[in-house]
Amino acid sequence: MTRLTQARIETLAREALTRHGASERQAEALAAAIAAAERDGLKSHGLMYLPTYCEHLTCGKVLGLAEPRLTRPAPAVVAVDAGNGFAHAAIAAGLPPLIEAARSQGVAALAIRNSYNCGALGYHTERIAQAGLVGLGFTNAPASIAPWGGGKAAVGTNPWSLAVPDGQGGARFVIDQSASVVAKSEVIKRARAGEPIPPGWAFDASGETTTDAGEALKGTMAPAGGYKGVGAALLVEVFAACLTGANPGLVASPFSGTTGGPPGTGQFFLAVSPDATSGGLFAGNLETVAGAFIGEARLPGTRRFGARENNVQGIEVAAETLATLEKLSGTAA
Amino acid sequence: MTRLTQARIETLAREALTRHGASERQAEALAAAIAAAERDGLKSHGLMYLPTYCEHLTCGKVLGLAEPRLTRPAPAVVAVDAGNGFAHAAIAAGLPPLIEAARSQGVAALAIRNSYNCGALGYHTERIAQAGLVGLGFTNAPASIAPWGGGKAAVGTNPWSLAVPDGQGGARFVIDQSASVVAKSEVIKRARAGEPIPPGWAFDASGETTTDAGEALKGTMAPAGGYKGVGAALLVEVFAACLTGANPGLVASPFSGTTGGPPGTGQFFLAVSPDATSGGLFAGNLETVAGAFIGEARLPGTRRFGARENNVQGIEVAAETLATLEKLSGTAA
Numbered sequence: 001m002t003r004l005t006q007a008r009i010e011t012l013a014r015e016a017l018t019r020h021g022a023s024e025r026q027a028e029a030l031a032a033a034i035a036a037a038e039r040d041g042l043k044s045h046g047l048m049y050l051p052t053y054c055e056h057l058t059c060g061k062v063l064g065l066a067e068p069r070l071t072r073p074a075p076a077v078v079a080v081d082a083g084n085g086f087a088h089a090a091i092a093a094g095l096p097p098l099i100e101a102a103r104s105q106g107v108a109a110l111a112i113r114n115s116y117n118c119g120a121l122g123y124h125t126e127r128i129a130q131a132g133l134v135g136l137g138f139t140n141a142p143a144s145i146a147p148w149g150g151g152k153a154a155v156g157t158n159p160w161s162l163a164v165p166d167g168q169g170g171a172r173f174v175i176d177q178s179a180s181v182v183a184k185s186e187v188i189k190r191a192r193a194g195e196p197i198p199p200g201w202a203f204d205a206s207g208e209t210t211t212d213a214g215e216a217l218k219g220t221m222a223p224a225g226g227y228k229g230v231g232a233a234l235l236v237e238v239f240a241a242c243l244t245g246a247n248p249g250l251v252a253s254p255f256s257g258t259t260g261g262p263p264g265t266g267q268f269f270l271a272v273s274p275d276a277t278s279g280g281l282f283a284g285n286l287e288t289v290a291g292a293f294i295g296e297a298r299l300p301g302t303r304r305f306g307a308r309e310n311n312v313q314g315i316e317v318a319a320e321t322l323a324t325l326e327k328l329s330g331t332a333a
Numbered sequence: 334m335t336r337l338t339q340a341r342i343e344t345l346a347r348e349a350l351t352r353h354g355a356s357e358r359q360a361e362a363l364a365a366a367i368a369a370a371e372r373d374g375l376k377s378h379g380l381m382y383l384p385t386y387c388e389h390l391t392c393g394k395v396l397g398l399a400e401p402r403l404t405r406p407a408p409a410v411v412a413v414d415a416g417n418g419f420a421h422a423a424i425a426a427g428l429p430p431l432i433e434a435a436r437s438q439g440v441a442a443l444a445i446r447n448s449y450n451c452g453a454l455g456y457h458t459e460r461i462a463q464a465g466l467v468g469l470g471f472t473n474a475p476a477s478i479a480p481w482g483g484g485k486a487a488v489g490t491n492p493w494s495l496a497v498p499d500g501q502g503g504a505r506f507v508i509d510q511s512a513s514v515v516a517k518s519e520v521i522k523r524a525r526a527g528e529p530i531p532p533g534w535a536f537d538a539s540g541e542t543t544t545d546a547g548e549a550l551k552g553t554m555a556p557a558g559g560y561k562g563v564g565a566a567l568l569v570e571v572f573a574a575c576l577t578g579a580n581p582g583l584v585a586s587p588f589s590g591t592t593g594g595p596p597g598t599g600q601f602f603l604a605v606s607p608d609a610t611s612g613g614l615f616a617g618n619l620e621t622v623a624g625a626f627i628g629e630a631r632l633p634g635t636r637r638f639g640a641r642e643n644n645v646q647g648i649e650v651a652a653e654t655l656a657t658l659e660k661l662s663g664t665a666a
Binding site for chain 1: 444485581601
């Protein structure tokens with residue numbers, strides 16, 4: 001274990017990305033998110049993912065020199081064509097005008113197409129909350145959940161995220177949840193280890209519940225809450241793919257591996273001004289709602305905020321991860 | 334069983350409501366929704382609920398003479414103070430300016446406070462879809478779901494609804510789902526009959542799973558998908574209560590019974606113009622997504638649309654329901 005500062009992780013990640021073909025702009029936006037994920041204890045979205053990002057630059061799943069193209073099709077709408085670059089550069093381009101539009105119009109939307117996996121969705125919605133606005137985000141993924149009772153994948157594990165402003169430049173809480181019972185990576189991990197999965201996580205290719213991780217990978221992921229999880233995935237698909245003009249999960253290429261070219265998936269963000277909609281009652285009501293969780297259970301996002309506080313002095317990085325980082329960034333001794 | 338036309342049900346329901354103190358405006362908006370629920374086979378939101386509506390007019394849980402007060406705090410925001418009348422009159426007042434604002438701004442919001450149970454949420458979002466816009470709706474309810482792992486109710490069963498336009502003046506599909514595994518009314522029904530409930534529906538007052546319907550009513554409703562169901566309920570609470578300035582479920586009076594005065598809950602609707610956000614790609618993408626359900630499972634809302642088609646010639650009303658309707662409307666022989 002080595003301790004690195006967030007800034008150091010960001011610098012090394014940026015170097016790794018530019019070394020594999022990303023422009024400064026593309027690398028900067030993604031490296032900031034990778035370092036923030038490490039800071040927040042979200043290891044799976046941090047340095048662990050960097051080799052895949054570099055590989056995807058090399059194989060052409062991501063176009064490292066893409067320039068996000070921003071248009072304003074309506075007063076309250078910001079549209080960004082990510083040009084099959086990283087989602088992060090497109091979102092970074094779109095957030096400032098989204099926030100400005102929400103402040104002047106009361107509510108505004110940011111629609112992103114020709115995009116890619118955006119990492120932790122809550123990273124982006126939290127930035128909307130930091131501007132004093134309620135942020136709601138949707139991002140779609142290659143299809144892996146079947147319609148309830150069916151056997152063929154139709155929609156992705158499609159997360160949505162809500163970030164709620166605390167009135168002091170931060171987020172009171174952040175929800176960031178996918179539509180599946182567990183992440184697909186949990187099933188992949190067990191398939192590789194030859195271990196079974198608990199019942200209820202996934203279905204085999206014939207639509208039956210399975211505890212065989214290998215069979216599960218040929219089948220579909222179980223939606224959280226049965227048909228209601230399918231409903232949540234469908235909600236996200238309508239916003240992140242249909243309303244943006246991005247590729248639906250059914251036709252998107254995989255987020256893993258090197259084949260199929262750019263996935264071309266999408267993101268959709270809404271920003272709402274509590275000042276415009278609540279008549280000054282937002283903060284008080286929010287404390288009533290948040291207060292009901294005190295002494296009962298953690299508010300969503302509490303674990304992230306806790307890790308963030310603990311990591312102010314430095315972030316623990318495993319020796320193997322550091323070795324990979326140094327190799328990818330060309331800083332190995 | 335008697336067959337009544339939708340128009341006849343609407344007329345009788347309107348008469349019942351005005352006879353119990355509702356203004357023409359209040360009665361008209363609600364009676365149309367009751368008749369539409371009967372047409373769509375949603376009996377629990379139809380005439381079955383009429384005695385409660387009338388009782389709530391009599392006891393003062395609903396103010397029958399309330400005039401919804403509409404303001405425009407920002408170009409893309411419509412705010413309505415329902416004045417503790419029925420939600421339906423407030424929503425009816427807010428939908429036309431919401432739709433107009435979404436068409437000109439690209440996205441718009443309708444925030445309603447001092448409101449009441451709005452019946453089937455999908456009834457309202459579908460009207461947004463009929464205008465060619467994507468409609469997303471939230472409505473909150475008195476607290477009955479506990480934070481995951483906790484024992485005290487914090488948020489209501491809080492449904493959300495998505496209605497997606499079909500490009501021909503209708504809805505391609507309508508999702509309308511609550512955050513709980515089942516509706517609380519299902520537990521009440523079994524408690525009255527002295528029957529057990531299946532495990533997984535509800536928790537007792539100590540937070541343990543129970544199959545005793547009576548104990549469940551002293552406890553909390555189980556969220557669909559565990560903590561993800563709590564997340565969905567919290568999302569709805571933020572929009573329907575915090576962003577509107579309505580009463581959070583924790584302080585709202587019950588939707589049933591006659592005590593506690595007006596619940597003062599809220600609704601929040603978003604309308605998004607696909608033309609503004611999707612660059613002309615909405616319809617094609619929607620067919621890709623909807624097409625993945627064909628031959629696999631029903632798209633959400635299919636049952637409603639099927640009942641609607643079957644009921645064109647008349648809606649079957651049980652003898653007992655008709656007798657109650659005639660009594661309430663003063664048309665009994």
